[in-house]
Amino acid sequence: MATNLADRRADPIAVIRQNLTQMAPQFQAALPKHVTVEKFTRVAMTAIQNNPDLAGLDRSSLFGAIVRLAQDGLLPDGREAAIVKFGNKAQAMPMIAGILKKIRQSGDVSKISAQVVYENDEFVWHLGFDEDVTHNPPALDKPRGKAIGAYATAVLKDGARLLEVMNFEEIEQVRKVSRASGNGPWVAWWSEMARKTVMRRLSKRLPMSTDLEDSFDRDETVPSIALTPEREAAPVSRLDALEHRIAADPEADEVLDQSQTGEIATLESAISELDDCEIRVDIDARLAALLPLLDDGDGEKLKDHAAVLLAEFDQ
Template sequence: MNDVATQTERKQQHPLVVIKDQIEQREHEFARALPAHIPVERFKRVVLTAVQNNQDLLRADRQSFFNACMKSAQDGLLPDGRDGAIVLYGNKAQWMPMVFGILKKIRNSGELGMITGRVVYGGDKFRYWIDDSGEHVEYEPADTPDTDTVRRVFAMAKTKDGELYVEPMSVKEIEKVRAISRAKNNGPWVDWWEQMAIKTALRRLSKRLPMSSDLDDLLRRDDDLYDLQGAGDAAVKGPRPALVDALDRLAAPPAAAPALAAPDQAEGEDDDNSESAKAAPAP
């Protein structure tokens, strides 16, 4: 009898058993957040499977883990690695919608006629141009693309009235965004680079699209995983062109105009030698 009690106690202490009980205790909270087409039993099974497949989540701060689960339920998406995933940053869990889930949510909203995103590999046909009738894109995947070569990533959407929006991005631009990710060397950016690249293009495209605030929030669920301030902004924007600085100085009131040296001024030169360069009109 004592052996049975001891085995039961050990089983109850297993982290997977503990988190399963905690998931069950939040059934009513999940049910209130979930849309009608997702049964709460299915959602609980998917959450538990996500933990079983990534047991690092067991060491996550438990409140952040269940906050991530609730955001998944509110978005009407499953944390199954297809709709989205619960990822770990430090000891905090974070809900991150994936490309498939984002596209499904936007299509189901009915606010756009179509939306998609693709990685253009070596051998694929791709052309993007703008003329007086708007944006245009031609894309045809190769039968056997060279997946070791990424030429471009793009997202495009068409509104119900037929207007096309396209957002092409180079690998260099994608990597600038990755550089400000707090998990740039592990997790989704390593395991699902293509997915993260397409999502980056979709996020940028979304700024130009007529969408509800709910969809806008969905695309930015993982903002906490990025350093969007300070050095992160500099990494994305890059250095300010000298022409922009010159125009800013010309537009500023006299008292506020900074006494900046010309970009090509050698270190140690007298400030007087740079006055002609500062006063020169911008090209």
């Protein structure tokens, strides 16, 4: 049902709550069994109420970010994931706790950790056939000093140990090419982003499910950049190929034909957005985000178009 513009401006939080209630079937289909629709919707609304700026962002991108977190099985609670602002658009951002949760759920990893290293820590790392690390912080009453790097380590079910280490300069190189380099999570949560950066690099060597890889695909706060020749440990993945396309065409990931406020979507612009999706999961997310912005008739037509696109992916 079309949303009344005057009502939206009068009480945007109430309208968003109503939209999320209408999107319950999409959440039900996307969420894992251990997360109820009611809990996910409640946490999403709390995130929006705690950050009022989100209510003023492009609504299509806001709903899309929420649906993507549902598909990833992550709560936007600031621990597993967050909804962050990029310009006038919202984006889903998995946090390190959410990433570790999904990796553990894959069943292929028995232990995994990511930590920041500070200048007063004792830190020794070993490469070779048995990659390992020794990391001892100073006593609690002693300062740890400045951050000098980060590492991620994992033990696979077959006993193999994997380790990835990045120094401060390498992490900063990633930050500088991120769309959020000068604001948002890189400013507010540098340590969190450093851990996620090195975990992303380690993930290239982990047995990962497609949905976890897609989660990294969509996270523009931690872009993937080329390793130096002496550190390169894995071939370029399809993650890097997609991000190379985005870097070459900064507008490739922008929502098409939307008003600046995201208040109204036309059927033509909605179809164009679906056609622009590169992966199956983005079609589902974009469809769920656009339906509340269309009337019932156009919404059914958009569902039919999405069904055709999804059928093409299945061929």
